[in-house]
Amino acid sequence: MSSNSTFRILVSSDNHTGYAEDKPIIGNDSFDGFEEVLQHAKEQDVDFILLGGDLFHKSEPDRSTVHKVTELLRDYVLGDRDIPFEFMSEPGDVFGFSKFQRVNFEDSNLNIGMPIFTIHGNHDDFSGKGLLALDNFHDSGYLNLFGKFTDVEKIEVKPVLLCKGQTKIALYGIGHQRDDRLCRAFNLDKIKFFTLPEDFDDYFKILVVHQNRPPRSTLRSTGSYLPFEKIPKFFDLVVWGHEHACQVEDMEYERSGEPYILQPGSSVATSLCPDESIPKAAALLQIKKTSMKINKIPLERSRQVLFDVLDLNKKDPHVKLTKTQVRTKEMKDEKMIHEKIGNMLREAEKNRGDHQPDLPRIRLKVIYSGPWLNIPPVKPALIGEKYKSRVANPSELIKVHFVRPEKEKKNLGGGIELSNLMDTTTVFDLLRESIKQRAQNGLGLLQLDGMEELVKEQCSGVITKVGMKKDALRKVIDDQMENYMTRIKRLDMEKLGEHPPVSEIRGLVEYAVGEMIKGNQNQTENADVSSTSVNSNDENLVSDKSTSQTQRKRVPESSVVPDSLEVIDVDDDFSD
Template identity: 50%
Template sequence: MSFFRLLTRFLTFFGMCGSDDSFEDFVADSQMPTSSVRRTRETEESEVACSQRPDAAHDTMVEDLDDDVKPVRDEVDDVIKILVATDIHCGYGENKPNIHMDAVNTFEEVLQIATEQKVDMVLLGGDLYHENNPSRECQHRVTQLLRKYCLNENPISLEFLSDASVNFNQSVFDHVNYYDQNLNVGLPIFTIHGNHDDLSGKGLTALDLLHEAGLVNLFGKHESIQEFLISPILLRKGETRLALYGLGSQRDDRLVRAFKDENITFLRPNAGAEDWFNLFVLHQNRPRRAMHRSTGNYLPESLIPQFFDLLVWGHEHECKPDPQYVAASEAVGDGFYILQPGSTVATSLTPEEALQKNVFLIKIKGRKFASKPIPLQTVRPMICDELLLDKIPPGCRPATKLDRPRNNLDGRYIDEMAIEAKLNEMISRAKAKRGPRQPELPLIRLKVIYDGEWLNITPANAKRIGLRYENTVANAVDMVTIKKNVSTLDQYSEIEEGGTAASANRNFDNCLLAQIGVVRNTLKKMPLPPIESLSDMESFRDLIEKDLFELKKADCERPVTAPEGEEDDDDERQFYMPQRPQRFDEQEEEDDDEPMNSDDEPVSTSSAKPTRGRGRGSRGGGTRGTRGKTAKAAPPRAQIDSDDDGFVVLDDSDSPPPPTRATRGRGRAKPTTTTRKRDMSFF
């Protein structure tokens, strides 16, 4: 390096020379509106102080990147380059034959992109693992990749300015991993935990192992659910300062209440708070996903403080290639940007998951940032589509109770022919868009809807159809789903909120009000329970159970009138036994040696000649398995007849059948007898 160049860099660093214009070289004209830095509530913490809204000179702008500029890392400049990815889901489908390596292969591609782009750091938005307790094989593969791409001789230009013992308070190591003298970290990774790899047991996650090993920097971990104190990671490169805030996955209801009750405090630097670029990474539901909860099971964007410049939103698998501007008020520039990278692997067969998967390259200089999506090349191709069957084509063999409409020419089912034609077309589309690094077998999801003339016809077997494509697609078993569009059932639709589809019930409010009305009217008709307080739920439950018991008992003891032509020979009340799938009288004619038990007449096993059993017994006449004693004559056997109405009637007047030999027993045999006692087990 020449002396003149070294002197210029030295003067630039101390502000004695013109500012570096490298950032302006790779950004193009602004295409999105600017946003002012927002105001947050003051805190009494000694290390922070909240500031007022800054002037327009600190507006945040999102601009396109210049593709002509090559990655530069060996020169000290003011641009912080970050590679952002979320929802890696390593370990997903590891027990499935075709997709067990998809997530790991894509994670390796993410690390390769970070190395090629020579970024200063990698930021992960949660769900690095798919399971809270990943398998040993999964942890082994992830550790291999992190050691391969993160431990090297590459220099790091990021200065860590905050208190690491506060940012990483869950660890005994009070420093960032690239400040550890025992490690040679060339690619720092900062990550929060998601809902898949969240805390369990004693408050540990699978990411804690990687943090203690010095492979990643886990931050945003909060064990307290009552109050959240979020302290930022302060980084600096040249004149650019970055305040990185993180919040691991929390229950949406709990987090919304914490925001509304002001139990969340965001700390800010004391001096020059408006000179910092504020980036917040979180892992929550973004669209409303529950209609029956007051909080909606999501985090409204309006609750987030307005001093942030950029939000990296994890947990949502749909990729949005452009940052979305959220205005806090009618004032121009009073808002923040939300970047939703989406997942790197498809974990559900939905249209949102079938979109292009990307990671994002973010460049920050001062209070401005630029983002660029980088498409992933190793993601398995996926096609999702629907097929509506509502009309039966003319000229085919009509449907019967046991058969579906068939083709007159070859006898094939009409619906299966339509489904297979649609599947072949989808597979052709997947093969056409497959890249050179993508897996060969695609993911296919076809939703078949039976409607109209097909509504009362038995649908096809989806799994049987899928198995015909076992060597053609990666998910042959579950690639076809079948649904009947019945108007009497609840209809579901996809509600779009800001372009994100959320599954919700279309008539949920009406159904809920109807159910509440039914319960209210029922309670009005019921007598008040004799309890002193409605809080005495134990007494109330006992009364309900007692009433139900008396009701069932009275119903079972109710006399039943015999059919006409039947005479009740006994003084006891006659009742009917439900007909079995096989008639008892037919069973006796076929096999008269088998004992039959009844709930109303005493019956013993037949006294056939003993055979060799497996229990103890003497040789010869004794039955093995009955302590060696000869079976005694059985009491008179109840003769079973069947009337024309399909009911079985017991008759004791007939003579007992000739004795038969005992059947082969196992162990100690016990005579099977029944009594006329009614079954009073009601619960």
Template identity: 40%
Template sequence: MVGIDPGSWSADDTMRILIASDIHLGYLENDAVRGEDSFIAFEEVLSLAVQYDADLILLGGDLFDHAKPSPACMFKCTQLIRKYCLGDKPISVELLSDQFVNFSRVVNYEDPNLNVSYPILSIHGNHDDPVGQSSISSLDILSITGLVNYFGKWSDYTHVRITPVLMQKGSTKLALYGLSHLKDQRLSRLFAEKKVEIERPDDGNDWFNLLTLHQNRADRGPSNYIREDVLPSFLDLVVWGHEHDCQLYEMKENKTENERFFVVQPGSTVATSLASGEALPKHCALLQIHNSDYILTPIPLKTVRPFIFKTIVLSEEDLGSKQVNENEKVQEFLKSKINEAISEAEKLRSGDPKQPTLPLVRLSVFYEREEQDFNRVRFGQNFNGLVANPNDILIMKKEKKIRERKEQINNEDNHISGVAAEAVDVESLLRTYFESLPPERNLQVLSVRAVTDAVREFTLKHDDDVFRRVFEAHKRRCVAALLESTAEKVDEVEERLRICKQELDAADDDQLRTLIDTTAALKVNNTPTMKRAVVVLSSDDEAKVEEAMARGRGRGARGARGRGRGRGRSRARADPDPPPPEPAPERRTTPRRSAAQKSATWLQSLATTRRRRESSDIEDSD
């Protein structure tokens, strides 16, 4: 049992905060074995808040695994919060700041229509950030129902202003700062441009300053993470969400004036990827604050499914002499390693009746020769009923020296797989893949950055329409660039498209969005922009546009057009024996019209091909 420090601290002046992050409710909720893992862990976190009589529960983002959680997921979440957080226990923490500035509504434990015993304060993460019309987050729904106090939301991406939630218990004053997830590259640029403001109370020295944020902490490339040194030094403690490996240590600190803050990384409460960092023991933490002093105590979670991760290099193992049945010999060796991992997982059982019984096991196997590779899914069926993840129990990779040797003989495929194997996320994987392609196979029109952003939106937010929007926006952008140029020959058109792509790749996030969105009006309609576009197209393209416009106006409008060229063509298609049309002045096919016609056909074909690609063609890396 975690208690007050036996020194001079009094309970009336000590603020107790239970800290957790990356709950990921709903992760694999349709899986028959692992579907309840996230809810079981969340229930334990809430029960610990009751057990240790916490004044507040602070969540560091990603409460939900999807931006649009299923009704079943939302139901279970609501049920758990009502079960553990509502009640008649008095709240001894007084809120001093403007509640409508902090939460956009009255804090739930001061709402006369609610009885709250354990208030939850939460920012959003990258998995549950606002989406759709009016940018509504799942946390907005929990907030309006009075179950969660949602803070740290920010929608102006030209600058960021963080206003603290000012709270007091006895003589202890807490300034709680929250910054929900923003794209790391954008936030990193705002920090570099000094456009992130963190307001501080007038009597700043009297407050304990606590910041919670949800960003990349590990270095994932230039400007793709937030450096700790960009955060203000007046902070006392930072709760860092998003990173799933738990880094919690017991601390008893009294920060001096010249010292910088400490960082607390709670990690996730459920394993959402079978990586080595997820195999670390899962914790939440109890933070006790008394004036400027604090005690941080990690609390191990006892209902988390056991997870064993091992790395095996076959060249370092004694497998005996090379024989014809080397494949079978490797499989038998790996079976023994998995059985050892299952026995090791038994030792991780806490004895809690709610802890899942089947463990997670992942072997990362590096092999030398093709003869050592085999069907992983078929191999995993040997462990049905013994592990929770039989279908992905193995990940097989070739050893680095094999990749380097094949790179020396210009084996392009192995070069690509080698560099992509080290990618930390899907965006890095795609970026590395396109950088590894030879020039003749690389993207000629589409922006790589826009494609990776679209994949991110699809994987995290399940936005099924994002690819169509991005490809259509690029097509309109390229057509607009061609129409504005003086390109007439094919090579001139290709050069103009290359320049257009370079502009998109070189733009930052805001410029990229602006360059794409400025072409949104270039649709097939009656706008002046489209009328100008019709003039420069070839006669065949012009007829197609006129027919589309005629269909939009209806039969009556088509009849009112008179005896124009478009009407003659429509009649020629409908009547098998049409009368000869009136002779029209012949238009000379200039090189510019011919190039524009070819470009339009090429872009349409490219967009159609991209739309047909399924998301299963893109594999994530561990």
């Protein structure tokens, strides 16, 4: 499919530069992965690179990370190569967030040889004054950031229009949004995709998103994901970032009325799970008019990741073990673990590519259940120490998991049982369930949305320092207390008379606060109901208005992500 009208595009996503930068062996893996993507783009002589978000691992990347990425972009992006296609959009429509509302290769002050177009991901999330680390790179001319929206209540997606000979591309993007909010915005028709009045059918239409693809929560009515059926059918291709499992295969596409999903996966493993053990790759797109060809480009320098599970009770269900609190050298579980690790190491050596690092990352999940609960588990640190010259992650080599009988369920506090947790349970699910159950015992002042946003910012790296965490928590509490005080000031005190008894004032205030607490608890019960704002239409807070409650729908069990996707882009923020 080679001609002057064929677009050649290299697609990658989730480069996570700066991941584990301070770790001795794997500290440079993220930069090696990103550089290999850039090298393939140069070798394949592509027209431009398309990234699906999470260029950085931290929303506020370290100075060393910014420096290394700048070096790479300067080496591969700048140059005097001719750009063989035209930018046809109104620049303000797609770069309206920036002072420099122009595509970088049309800027007379810049010399761009390899354009990059990218959306932002959840790790590139906003901090400070609504800025991303990517904003600095856009404004300095190293890349073109598009699909940036700060208000999920009003997302108007205008395309980046590109033309090469007889082939025209309409490139749409939506940078990462909270999955629940984005799903509700689609449900309420708040997402508007601008189309062209003329010859729109002649464009090859691409949408780039960075969201959960399968359901990730059984406690949220939205399932905490972006359903594929919400995406308009006029798209030819959806580039799906955020999911780290590489799903790139050689294929050819002809327009059929159904978008094709391309999931590049990540270029570096940020957690030790089945998804990350799939070999990494980029995708080479060749687009001519409304036809497309995809070729898989393996990333040959990516470090091997091997994941396996050793269920001791399945391996030997008839073992006889005397209950003890003391480990001995002869215990059978340790022998089985070493045997399994040996097999994994041999597999790694057999499949290691010529350009892959010598030391793989390995994770063995060891499950203790049945009679194996009668003995204390192995100490992961001691096991890992024996393999420190053979694996890149000796301290993370073993993960111990217990499956206890029903009568031995442990409680997290607030009524949340460990045995009820699934691999799809998120920290936000735990927060919601904890607040819901504790509210029944008197905790009801804090609104869920504020606390959930605070947890999200801390987990995603937006809030990193201890002082920042304290200030953020104080601000959430202060904002909500101000909300209460504003409502109390709006109470109708005149009906109490000129000199009302203190008891009557207290009664009126207590009633109003009680109603507000009920509202918070209702909000917790209904995941789809937004927290009431200060400028609510509820003018009379002591009126006898009844509030109808929307029944919260559960995600069908059949739609929950399968067991094979055990860890979902949680990264090492939550790994042991």
